[in-house]
Amino acid sequence: MIKPQLTEEQREALEQHHGLLQVDEEGRKYVLMSMDVYRELMGVGTDEELQASLKALQVGLADIDAGRTRPFRDVLAELESE
Structure with a gap:
């Protein structure tokens, strides 16, 4: 795994945006978030x-890469x- x-x-941008940051670079979009924000959003204790x-x-x-989607x-x- 690449780290x-x-x-x-x-780091400064994450701190200024409370741990959640959206980045757009050359038409690509990324979301950076601190582990604390991820745990809170996902309910992971x-x-x-x-x-x-x-x-998961x-x-x-x-699955997306393999085309296993609906x-x-x-x-x-x-x-x-149902």
Whole structure:
């Protein structure tokens, strides 16, 4: 796993924006957030929950890359019919 280092500018920006920062670079959009913000947003308390959450994100991204997705409207219609 790559563990990139934040620049001092990125650290300062995260502090100024309470741990959550959206970055647009050459048409690409990124979201940087502190671990505290991630844990709060995702309701992750324990380290085990954190690891499970990060693994689920990796699995979801792999599914997207492999084309294993369904249109949101289809999923929503299915949920509404149940």
